[in-house]
Amino acid sequence: MPSSIESAEKAGRLTGPVPWVAMYHSVGDCSDDPYRVTVTPGRLEKQLRWLRRRGLRGVSVAELLAARARGEGRRLVGLTFDDGYADFLDHALPLLDRWGCGATLFVLPGRLGGDNAWDPLGPRKPLLTADGIRRAAAGGVEIGAHGLTHVDLTKADADTLGAETAESRSLLQDLIQSPVDGFCYPYGTVDRRAVDAVRDAGYGYACAIDPGDLNGVHALPRVHIGENDHAVRLFLKYRLHRLRRRPVEGL
Numbered sequence: 001m002p003s004s005i006e007s008a009e010k011a012g013r014l015t016g017p018v019p020w021v022a023m024y025h026s027v028g029d030c031s032d033d034p035y036r037v038t039v040t041p042g043r044l045e046k047q048l049r050w051l052r053r054r055g056l057r058g059v060s061v062a063e064l065l066a067a068r069a070r071g072e073g074r075r076l077v078g079l080t081f082d083d084g085y086a087d088f089l090d091h092a093l094p095l096l097d098r099w100g101c102g103a104t105l106f107v108l109p110g111r112l113g114g115d116n117a118w119d120p121l122g123p124r125k126p127l128l129t130a131d132g133i134r135r136a137a138a139g140g141v142e143i144g145a146h147g148l149t150h151v152d153l154t155k156a157d158a159d160t161l162g163a164e165t166a167e168s169r170s171l172l173q174d175l176i177q178s179p180v181d182g183f184c185y186p187y188g189t190v191d192r193r194a195v196d197a198v199r200d201a202g203y204g205y206a207c208a209i210d211p212g213d214l215n216g217v218h219a220l221p222r223v224h225i226g227e228n229d230h231a232v233r234l235f236l237k238y239r240l241h242r243l244r245r246r247p248v249e250g251l
């Protein structure tokens with residue numbers, strides 16, 4: 001059965017500029033952070049306050065796309081957190097609640113309770129356990145899949161590609177006892193074959209970073225937000241994103 005987003009897309013009801021989706025990873029101490037994937041709780045709070053002052057509100061990607069399908073949601077910004085770090089529950093979720101924001105958390109069901117072993121440099125950061133993911137879902141956070149184990153899908157063989165897309169979805173659906181509609185490409189790397197695998201696995205949407213010609217509901221562009229993104233830089237990223245990206249087909 002097609003998702004509501006796909007149905008709306010086919011019905012031609014999605015129009016307008018490309019949605020703005022912010023990409024976060026870890027929220028905590030960023031003193032040792034060679035990949036620049038960490039923001040401090042203080043910085044995240046300032047960024048959420050910045051959104052509020054501009055009349056914008058952070059929501060999950062599912063909520064953002066559903067609003068766009070209704071012809072609404074121009075003041076909504078997607079907030080995504082990749083990898084499913086354990087610090088999400090302690091540091092991000094309380095701030096999202098305080099500022100009335102939703103978010104999407106992209107997790108790795110093949111690394112429950114593990115760590116970011118795919119990053120050769122930098123500190124090991126613990127990932128959420130199954131129970132932690134359920135607690136995030138119970139807190140109103142949309143849970144999406146980031147594959148099984150954080151593999152570059154553009155370099156995966158057919159069996160791995162199938163497992164990282166379809167198996168991660170079924171494992172997560174069993175884990176949270178709820179449909180999983182969103183996928184996020186590890187490293188943001190994406191090609192046509194990966195997009196087709198994600199669509200065939202039943203996902204209604206997928207997040208990339210800079211998908212180029214693959215731009216679409218299964219390869220949504222996102223903007224990296226880091227510790228150095230104070231108000232002026234956030235404003236520039238927000239404006240430049242809208243100017244530089246051509247509209248997503250049908251979105």
Ligand SMILES: [Zn+2]
Binds near residue numbers: 082083146150186187
């Ligand atoms: Zn990742």
